Amino acid sequence: MFEAITRRFTDIIGNITRKKITEGNIKETLREIRVALLEADVAFEVIKDFLAKVEAEALGDRVLKGVNPGQQFISVVYEEMAKLMGPVDTSLHYAQQGPTVILMAGLQGSGKTTTCGKLALLLKTEQKRRPLLVAADVQRPAAVEQLKKLGEQIGVPVFSESGVKPPQICLHSLDFAKRQGCDTVILDSAGRLHIDEAMMAEVKEVAALTTPQEIFLVCDAMTGQDAVKSAKQFNEQLSLTGVILTKLDGDARGGAALSVKAITGKPIKFVGVGEKLENTLKPFRPDGMAQRILGFGDVLQLVDDARKVVNAEEATQLQEKLLSATFNLNDFLKHISAVKKMGSMKDLLKMVPGLGAHVDDMGVEDKELSQIEAIIQSMTPKERERPEILNTSRRDRIARGAQVARTEVDGLLKQFQMMKKFMDEFSRAGGKGPLGKIKALASAKKQMSDITGMMHKMVEATGPQQQKGTQKGRGGPQQPGNPKTGSASGLSKDEIRKRRKAERQNKKKNRR
Amino acid sequence: MFRKWFGKKENLEEPQPPAQGDEPLSTKASPKAAEGPQGPEAQAMEAPDSEEPKKARWSLFGRALEKTRKGLKSLFTFRRTLDEAFVEEIEAELFGADFGPETVRALLDGPNGIRQAWKDKTITEAEEVREFLKRNLKAMLTRREVKLAQAATPPTVILVAGVNGTGKTTSIAKLARRLRDDGKSVVLAAADTFRAAAVEQLTIWSQRLGVDIVTGKPQADPASVAYQGAETALATGVDYLIVDTAGRLHTQVNLMRELRKIRDVLSKKIPGSPHECLLVLDATTGQNALNQAKLFQAEVELSGIILAKLDGTAKGGIVVAINNQLDIPVKMIGVGEKLEDMEPFDVDKFVDAVFE
CATH class of the missing domain: 1.10.260.30 (Signal recognition particle, SRP54 subunit, M-domain)
Structure with a gap:
């Protein structure tokens, strides 16, 4: 499947670069792209709108009269997609007064708890905040324990309370944060189905009681067509402020990113790219994601990784x-x-x-x-x-x-x-x-x-x-x-030898 | 106390076990595992499931697929003429259920597809399309044995694997409950030594179920836990050993080798095992599920799939492609968060539930 889609795109590029684009053959090409996007798990209805846009753009003067219509067509697809997923917005809103509240919500198994840990660490190290993790998942066995362990690993306090409902836990955590001098509270809610009314009401109550500055939907990058349905529901119920896309370190094309952005209109803030907590929550890059969905390879991500770890x-x-x-x-x-x-x-x-x-x-x-x-x-x-x-x-x-x-x-x-x-x-x-x-x-x-x-x-x-x-x-x-x-x-040894040589030469230089 | 755990509203009040569960956890942490075979029966009496009488299993399944059915049904209920617009509507529905381009293409444009049949006048009315699709889809799903394998001599070993967050641990609890209710003795091996509190999670389930569990030290070699599990299973003469493993992305070579090692250790200790090697798939997963199945298959030879989370709006249509291309049958499906929300997969019922 994976090979198939990339191959398809390579073929599309090959075909299209050879011939001129006309209204006649563009249909065929668009159909090909449609299938490729379906293989990348972009939602059916999102593809429809997207391709309509691409077609309008591609049939404009720019492409038909351009020097190299084929390449320009592909770049229209790419640019439109990046545009749809953009703009880059990784800003976080902090409360003017009192602790900032960040609520994390999502389906079961999307990676909320791990992402909470990653976000806390990121805020602590890069934004110099003092986060507090709140274990509001009393549903899954040992979820509280899991968050506690993560908190221990990264040196961030964890608030938990037994025998109390999640909305109250979250409310109480705010006082706790004030007493502890924490300025950012991250609420780890239980995974829930978007059609589970009782559970959705519960998370709404959490939001109503704590008035979060940020409400993030945590979404698995491997999600298929269902992404639109769940994202839509969560957005309607919670008025999300952003999305975090997880498990992008796999080989999923991540079409869900396009779907979720198109449906909710909310920015994708971060992507999760590993199980470790350090350095695995990265700013979302629409261009890199578009390349990935299109099978161009996420070069930018690689380059960025390389820059971070290599001096x-x-x-x-x-x-x-x-x-x-x-x-x-x-x-x-x-x-x-x-x-x-x-x-x-x-x-x-x-x-x-x-x-x-x-x-x-x-x-x-x-x-x-x-x-x-x-x-x-x-x-x-x-x-x-x-x-x-x-x-x-x-x-x-x-x-x-x-x-x-x-x-x-x-x-x-x-x-x-x-x-x-x-x-x-x-x-x-x-x-x-x-x-x-x-x-x-x-x-x-x-x-x-x-x-x-x-x-x-x-x-x-x-x-x-x-x-x-x-x-x-x-x-x-x-x-x-x-x-x-x-x-x-x-x-x-070899390196040492070289370094010594360089040092000798430096010394010589300095002497002069 | 167990009662509270059931029913949506009461759910919320459930005191979180790990909060006060320090002592049982620390004892469990002993590497010697084998929490002592002190009667699973004794605790089984208290176990929750007796509360909800066995409903018609397929009503659960039907519920899970109701949305698809409604969607598809709306296409059929009004008297429609069979035209291109109608076929395209069906196409959209099929895509929406994650069947994926290849399966949809085969169903629509294949030699036995709708369009060909339409052209050949095999079908002439919109109403016929449903039966036609049903027939084709059933034909695509190979009829393989979907019953869980059983070893000639116990213990039967079931290895459970999957990517992160698909629902492995919950599925194992459900599976253990089913087996236990069938009068089988079960021991669990918590070989997810990586994720924080994964062992605790399985331990809590084992306590609720009243089945034994084997645990290792945190960060211990998961293969060693599997080995201890096999030893315990042999020593105590249980019917089933279920091995939980850490979630791993199928693309992580080292972790896939680790899984291979777990498998090898099991088959060395208990020849012929694992008798089942099940991949837990999240029904919300899209086309990537095929990649997952492919790579897990390549590393540990899957015997079947547990399709979890079918109680949402996701349809898990990708299993058709998996069955078709890799010949890996779905054996069980998960249709809810409760322990009894698991049932065997049935091709006919699956297809009928989608189209009726």
């Missing part, structure tokens, strides 16, 4: 290296380790624009990464820096060290050379904006039959990435087939 200087250095001839196996190794830490290779590749549909055909296996790593780790620093010195006996030794066949070592080196070559071409072919990139990628696709090439492309498209945070304490078994040969310190 900027290091990033520029690596990027420069990638584009220059000095890129060597050391950098390659560094890159592989980073990629591995980010999780599934396939998953990452799917986020690259234009690549999504082809990842499965490429035969990427995550264990290959471990093998490559083992091979490079079995090389001496000198060999890593200058792969051209690798003669037969050196290669044999490396193969023994990494416990692989000689041919694997040869293959890797060959791939490395190809990758360098590809990099050169790619950097020359680079176009403007996402569409230019897609075009460049399409033209380079033939050379992308090997894993290293792909990684490369990813680097080029997104900038170097570092670990997006694999979950600590949630590892799973060790990756098989990862012989611990060579030493990780080989890399750092």
Whole structure:
């Protein structure tokens, strides 16, 4: 399904770029896009309105008389979608006086409690607020316990009360917040069905008693057509002020984002992208989301992740290296380790624009990464820096060290050379904006039959990435087939050597 | 006290167990698990379900699907002419039920689809469309055994998995209740050692149900909890072992391997197990459910699906595609928050409920 939709979009782009848009063939194209959007779980009725807008726009002067109608058509689709989901609004309204109240509501299992924890942490660290978490979910067994544990983890107080109804708990929590000097109260309500009248009345009562500055609907990004129904009800009953979209770290296209925004008109404020509490609640970006729904890959998110965790200087250095001839196996190794830490290779590749549909055909296996790593780790620093010195006996030794066949070592080196070559071409072919990139990628696709090439492309498209945070304490078994040969310190030794050299040169400079 | 737990209004008054439940939790935390097989029967007497006599199960199911039915019915009740507008209305309804483009396309434009039949004059009236769709949909759903498997020699091991927030733990409680009411002995293994208070959640259910539970230390290797569960099940000679696992996104390779490990540990300790490996799907999930099923299938060979949360307005139509493409049958459905709100899936009734 996933491959299907991305492939479809790649096809649409392919078809449309070849021919001129006319009123005749636009119907056919729109129908294709409609199916793609349905596969992305955008609600049926939302699609209808959306495509009407796109059609009107596309048939205007701008596209038909433009230089490149095909590309412009796709950008109309993209822009309209981003526009519909925008504008960016991640502001939070705080009370002028007394504690600010944020009410979190949503269906069961949408991720309210976890999101409460994330929001509290975000407010605490980035906004310097003093949040209080309120356990108003007395429905689900151990929900209160769960919030308490989360509060403990992030050092935020949690208010709970037993034997009292949720509206009263929430009301009492306000006094508690004042006494404790907390300035922001986050109410974690129980999950409820939008058609459950008693439960909806209850949450309405909570809102009436606490007059929240913000009422957020927490919505699972994997939600299908039902998203419009539930969002509509919650909005009507609660007058939402915003939406938080959760579980976006999966591979759902997230069409629910478009549906919910179109139906409620309320801004999507944040997206949840992981189970950890730190750094997993991100500002919503309509353009990134539009790309994701359209299968272009959420490049912006990746770039942002990379920027956050990689120190900027290091990033520029690596990027420069990638584009220059000095890129060597050391950098390659560094890159592989980073990629591995980010999780599934396939998953990452799917986020690259234009690549999504082809990842499965490429035969990427995550264990290959471990093998490559083992091979490079079995090389001496000198060999890593200058792969051209690798003669037969050196290669044999490396193969023994990494416990692989000689041919694997040869293959890797060959791939490395190809990758360098590809990099050169790619950097020359680079176009403007996402569409230019897609075009460049399409033209380079033939050379992308090997894993290293792909990684490369990813680097080029997104900038170097570092670990997006694999979950600590949630590892799973060790990756098989990862012989611990060579030493990780080989890399750092090499770095130390370089640094020393640089220091020496600096000293020299200073002396002068 | 258990009584309070039932009925919507009383629900709200229920004192939150974990608030005062410190002692039972701390004892449970002992890694040795096996809370002692002190009679599930004794507590079973008190258990809530006897309160609500077994309603006609399918009335629940019917209720869950009522909305779809109403929607579709409105199309059929007025005398309509079979025209393109009518077919498009049906299309919209089918999409609205999350059947997904492929299933809808097959139902409308496939070789046995409505449009072809219309062209061939197999159907000429709008009224016939309903029966026609019903027939086709039933044909699409492969008739596989949807009864839960039972091991030749106990214990029967049921492994339950799914992405975050689909309703695994609640489904397990419902499943345990069903089995217990059938006179089977059940032990639960709380192998979700990751999410905060997940173990406590299952523990509370086990207390309410009066079934045994095996827990591990927080952050313990979930496979080790599953292993202890298997050991306990063998030692105490229970009929069923149900293993709860942490919610995991199907795209997280390491976590999927962890699940594989749990499965492997179980089958090593109890050959032939797990006899059921069930994926819990949230009925509100859209097309992504197919991806979920695919990847879970690839890692742990699913034997069936529990379709949860069918009591909302969502229809879970994606299960047709899953059944069709992956041959994984829906075995149970969840139709409410109460313990008895679970029933076996039935193709004919499912389809009939959608179209009647």
